[in-house]
Amino acid sequence: MRKISDSTVRRLSVYLRFLEQAKSPTISSGELARLGGTTSAQVRKDLSFFGSFGKRGLGYAVPELTRRIRDILGLERGYRVVLVGAGRMGGALVQYHGFRQRGFHITAIYDQDARKIGSRWNGLVVRDVKHLESDLKKDPSDIAIVATPAESAQQVVDRLVRSGVKAILNFAPVPLNVPPDVEVKTVNMALELETLSYSLANR
Amino acid sequence: MRKISDSTVRRLSVYLRFLEQAKSPTISSGELARLGGTTSAQVRKDLSFFGSFGKRGLGYAVPELTRRIRDILGLERGYRVVLVGAGRMGGALVQYHGFRQRGFHITAIYDQDARKIGSRWNGLVVRDVKHLESDLKKDPSDIAIVATPAESAQQVVDRLVRSGVKAILNFAPVPLNVPPDVEVKTVNMALELETLSYSLANR
DNA sequence: TCCGCATTGTGAACTATTTCACAATTGGCG
DNA sequence: CGCCAATTGTGAAATAGTTCACAATGCGGA
Ligand SMILES: NC(=O)c1ccc[n+]([C@@H]2O[C@H](COP(=O)([O-])OP(=O)(O)OC[C@H]3O[C@@H](n4cnc5c(N)ncnc54)[C@H](O)[C@@H]3O)[C@@H](O)[C@H]2O)c1
Ligand SMILES: NC(=O)c1ccc[n+]([C@@H]2O[C@H](COP(=O)([O-])OP(=O)(O)OC[C@H]3O[C@@H](n4cnc5c(N)ncnc54)[C@H](O)[C@@H]3O)[C@@H](O)[C@H]2O)c1
Numbered sequence: 001m002r003k004i005s006d007s008t009v010r011r012l013s014v015y016l017r018f019l020e021q022a023k024s025p026t027i028s029s030g031e032l033a034r035l036g037g038t039t040s041a042q043v044r045k046d047l048s049f050f051g052s053f054g055k056r057g058l059g060y061a062v063p064e065l066t067r068r069i070r071d072i073l074g075l076e077r078g079y080r081v082v083l084v085g086a087g088r089m090g091g092a093l094v095q096y097h098g099f100r101q102r103g104f105h106i107t108a109i110y111d112q113d114a115r116k117i118g119s120r121w122n123g124l125v126v127r128d129v130k131h132l133e134s135d136l137k138k139d140p141s142d143i144a145i146v147a148t149p150a151e152s153a154q155q156v157v158d159r160l161v162r163s164g165v166k167a168i169l170n171f172a173p174v175p176l177n178v179p180p181d182v183e184v185k186t187v188n189m190a191l192e193l194e195t196l197s198y199s200l201a202n203r
Numbered sequence: 204m205r206k207i208s209d210s211t212v213r214r215l216s217v218y219l220r221f222l223e224q225a226k227s228p229t230i231s232s233g234e235l236a237r238l239g240g241t242t243s244a245q246v247r248k249d250l251s252f253f254g255s256f257g258k259r260g261l262g263y264a265v266p267e268l269t270r271r272i273r274d275i276l277g278l279e280r281g282y283r284v285v286l287v288g289a290g291r292m293g294g295a296l297v298q299y300h301g302f303r304q305r306g307f308h309i310t311a312i313y314d315q316d317a318r319k320i321g322s323r324w325n326g327l328v329v330r331d332v333k334h335l336e337s338d339l340k341k342d343p344s345d346i347a348i349v350a351t352p353a354e355s356a357q358q359v360v361d362r363l364v365r366s367g368v369k370a371i372l373n374f375a376p377v378p379l380n381v382p383p384d385v386e387v388k389t390v391n392m393a394l395e396l397e398t399l400s401y402s403l404a405n406r
Numbered sequence: 407t408c409c410g411c412a413t414t415g416t417g418a419a420c421t422a423t424t425t426c427a428c429a430a431t432t433g434g435c436g
Numbered sequence: 437c438g439c440c441a442a443t444t445g446t447g448a449a450a451t452a453g454t455t456c457a458c459a460a461t462g463c464g465g466a
Contacts (some may be wrong), residue, residue: 003452007379008453009401011395012401013394013397014378014394027366029414038454039455040455042454044413044414044416045453045455046456048415048416052416054413055413055463056316056412056413056414056415056460056463057414057463058247058412058414058463059413069415072404073397073400074400074401075400079396079400079403081396088299089295091295092291092292092294092295098376098393101393102393102397102447103272134287143399143400143403149387165428167402169392169396172412173220175217175239175299176240181209181406182381183399183402185395185399187395189299189301189302189372189390189443191217191283191306192388192390193346193372194216194305195209195212195216195348196370196372196388196389197276197370198276198279199370200282200346200369202207202382206422208422210424230442231443232451241424242424243424243443244424244426244427245424246421247445248445248446250444251444255446256444257444258431258432258433259430259431259442259443259444260431260432260441260443260444261431261442261443261444262442262444263444267440279444
């Protein structure tokens with residue numbers, strides 16, 4: 001498959017959100033663009049990398065385009081997701097319905113702290129992180145969320161990678177080293193605030 | 204000032220993190236690149252937009268470069284930050300020390316829910332969001348964090364903008380409309396998971 | 407059936423970002 | 437003091453991403 005830019009994939013995800021909320025049976029690239037904060041040419045170009053899904057003069061059939069984008073993004077299958085780090089961020093994430101709605105199911109939670117192990121979180125019992133490898137051997141997951149302190153993040157990631165996890169959403173504010181067949185996205189909120197600071201400082 | 208790309212600003216923020224942890228008195232572009240996951244040419248180009256801070260043959264003096272980048276990013280001043288939405292995400296954010304460490308001080312928390320108003324969070328009393336405008340008139344803030352449900356996010360943002368807030372970190376998974384002099388960064392975690400899904404589906 | 411309008415799909419042009427490559431320095435050492 | 441090794445700063449080249457512009461439809465109505 002031709003190399004698709006990250007920005008295109010992110011926009012597809014944005015379009016998908018609006019398609020799922022659309023009430024009319026068809027939608028034009030212009031309308032999707034307006035909703036998603038881009039241009040109609042961009043919408044059409046993004047889609048054109050994957051095929052031609054529209055009808056000239058009419059636009060796109062909402063149900064079909066929705067299905068196509070879900071398919072492109074690999075959302076038709078569901079994902080089992082394990083969470084490591086049952087702290088404040090982990091707690092917010094576990095209760096967040098937005099993930100489940102989109103097919104990402106948190107199926108296990110791990111922590112190191114004896115006070116947390118055994119407690120019940122949103123129907124799941126927090127397990128000792130020492131069982132991470134053996135649990136993943138029995139019930140593999142493709143995706144893991146890392147919400148441990150920065151100091152332990154790399155070590156946790158190494159264990160996840162050894163256990164066959166192929167994609168990691170990382171909340172610790174450190175870049176992580178992984179082999180090339182593993183994908184990592186780091187959400188770094190302090191960094192986002194710093195870009196806001198930059199824009200305040202330079203106007 | 205010449206237009207600087209978002210990716211350059213984000214990398215500066217990453218370099219800054221490593222500079223703050225560096226133990227040697229000087230550092231080369233190659234070393235910063237290795238730590239930050241980029242190339243030495245990229246590091247030098249990023250810095251060159253703002254001046255020339257290094258010594259040929261030697262590298263960069265850590266304390267000076269640290270100061271320069273903090274200055275470029277506008278981090279030398281501190282920021283007052285208001286948080287709207289005292290839910291699970293808001294709770295995690297209020298307790299997060301990473302923001303304060305970098306000069307972002309949450310100074311007020313607002314919610315709509317009578318059960319939350321008046322409760323004490325990390326030393327701050329949650330206030331009724333109806334006081335938002337009057338409070339901001341007395342004590343202006345440049346930055347706000349929005350952690351309300353998606354449905355109320357735009358409405359909250361409109362009120363923040365009218366009260367003079369110039370930068371917003373948004374956790375609701377919706378694009379927000381703001382005037383051109385206001386900067387918004389949206390952190391969309393479900394979207395990050397979807398890009399991971401895409402990479403799993405296409406290998 | 408045929409016309410006119412709306413809108414797609416897509417090369418080509420343009421703009422932005424990254425990488426290359428090398429002259430210019432700096433400091434250390436013989 | 438002069439040479440060597442290291443490393444910066446930066447134009448120029450290469451790559452990547454966005455916007456333009458228009459021919460190619462498809463549909464609804466006369
Ligand atoms: N709280 C926030 O709003 C926020 C914001 C941005 C980033 N973060 C980042 O997210 C991460 C988690 O933050 P938090 O506020 O939830 O911290 P926290 O201290 O509340 O939670 C971290 C949890 O990880 C557990 N842990 C530590 N080492 C572990 C290991 N090796 N294996 C398994 N579990 C382990 C701890 O026992 C704790 O329960 C941190 O890296 C933080 O920098 C948090
Ligand atoms: N919890 C997570 O892990 C998570 C992850 C990703 C995104 N988000 C997003 O972050 C936002 C907050 O999520 P949450 O899980 O904390 O939700 P939550 O329901 O726990 O909290 C939302 C809070 O906002 C308050 N609120 C509602 N309308 C308001 C208004 N007009 N003014 C002031 N306060 C108002 C509610 O009373 C509630 O306390 C949502 O948009 C959600 O999609 C959350």
